[in-house]
Amino acid sequence: xPEPSRRPPALPPAAVAAAAAAGGTPAAADAASLAxxxxxxxxxDTPAQQAWLAACTLDVAVRKAGxxxxxxxxxxxQAAQFVAAAAAAAPALLRAGATLGERIEGATRASLAxxxxxxxxxxxxxxxxxxxxxxAVPVAARAEAVAxxxxxxxxxxxxxxxxxxxxxxxxxxxxxxxxxxxxxxxRAIAAANPGGLGEAPAEDVRSAPTTTLREAMALxxxxxxxxxxxxxxxxxxxxxxxPAFRDGLRAAARTGAGPAAAARAATLCAYxxxxxxxxxxxxxxxxxxxxxxxxxxxxxxxxxxxxxGRLHEATPAWVAWDEALKRLGVNPGTSADLVVATAxxxxxxxxxxxAxxxxxxSL
Numbered sequence: 001x002p003e004p005s006r007r008p009p010a011l012p013p014a015a016v017a018a019a020a021a022a023g024g025t026p027a028a029a030d031a032a033s034l035a036x037x038x039x040x041x042x043x044x045d046t047p048a049q050q051a052w053l054a055a056c057t058l059d060v061a062v063r064k065a066g067x068x069x070x071x072x073x074x075x076x077x078q079a080a081q082f083v084a085a086a087a088a089a090a091p092a093l094l095r096a097g098a099t100l101g102e103r104i105e106g107a108t109r110a111s112l113a114x115x116x117x118x119x120x121x122x123x124x125x126x127x128x129x130x131x132x133x134x135x136a137v138p139v140a141a142r143a144e145a146v147a148x149x150x151x152x153x154x155x156x157x158x159x160x161x162x163x164x165x166x167x168x169x170x171x172x173x174x175x176x177x178x179x180x181x182x183x184x185x186x187r188a189i190a191a192a193n194p195g196g197l198g199e200a201p202a203e204d205v206r207s208a209p210t211t212t213l214r215e216a217m218a219l220x221x222x223x224x225x226x227x228x229x230x231x232x233x234x235x236x237x238x239x240x241x242x243p244a245f246r247d248g249l250r251a252a253a254r255t256g257a258g259p260a261a262a263a264r265a266a267t268l269c270a271y272x273x274x275x276x277x278x279x280x281x282x283x284x285x286x287x288x289x290x291x292x293x294x295x296x297x298x299x300x301x302x303x304x305x306x307x308x309g310r311l312h313e314a315t316p317a318w319v320a321w322d323e324a325l326k327r328l329g330v331n332p333g334t335s336a337d338l339v340v341a342t343a344x345x346x347x348x349x350x351x352x353x354x355a356x357x358x359x360x361x362s363l
């Protein structure tokens with residue numbers, strides 16, 4: 001079977017014009033070098049850029065048990081490293097017309113250069129297809145959301161319409177991945193050298209890939225939740241994380257919480273849901289299946305407390321669990337990566353539905 005084109009499929013002229021009007025750039029544009037690329041003019045004002053920076057800031061603004069946060073450093077890392085890495089990754093990750101491999105390698109190398117260690121490889125691996133999808137169909141989501149609003153649909157319905165359009169675009173982006181994408185992603189993973197990487201029986205990242213990036217991810221899907229997301233059309237994000245994030249936003253808004261507080265509450269909801277939804281594969285790699293299962297079961301208890309209105313960031317039991325996990329060196333890193341991807345998608349969809357951008361500085 002011939003290898004598909006490395007570039008995303010060209011958009012029809014109407015979509016090109018609409019994308020330009022919406023502040024996006026069609027995915028058919030060319031990008032030569034990403035590692036040294038700076039932000040394109042106006043990039044800081046695009047919905048994707050705003051959502052990316054806010055999502056990555058939420059990652060450390062919210063106390064997520066076992067993860068690095070402003071309130072609680074851990075695992076030899078500080079929150080500032082994550083924020084710096086997110087800003088450094090943005091130009092490559094969000095570069096219009098870039099391939100998946102270019103986004104992943106450029107963003108990873110830029111992040112390593114400023115953070116000095118791996119802080120966001122998983123986030124980048126999940127963020128790249130989302131960013132490409134947002135740029136490929138920025139107007140499809142907006143058009144349906146606007147039409148829904150005009151017909152009297154509420155913000156929740158409009159955001160869900162945007163999420164459906166985004167998910168369809170993500171599927172197309174993943175299906176179009178190539179072997180060249182795998183080459184660049186493998187280099188990025190090897191450079192980041194995530195904890196517990198080990199060796200794979202097939203398509204090991206230290207060897208030249210023989211498959212497309214998505215096919216390589218499918219081979220690792222049973223042992224890695226990020227690879228599972230790639231192989232399964234981002235089901236953990238769209239089926240598990242995003243509904244929890246959206247519910248958290250709406251519930252917080254009903255209490256009178258402002259946008260920043262609502263986003264923090266939504267991030268906590270998504271994290272608990274994802275951590276309770278399956279063993280964290282980063283924990284499995286570093287500590288084994290039994291430890292990962294015990295963390296998942298504990299998260300299920302916290303999920304019940306959250307649903308009953310008895311859990312928030314400062315709840316003593318939550319703070320104590322956060323500190324205990326860090327003392328043991330247990331970091332649910334894959335769940336955190338999935339939460340950032342969820343927030344990235346969720347905040348972008350909210351903007352499509354008419355919400356004001358959430359400034360990272362407000363978090």
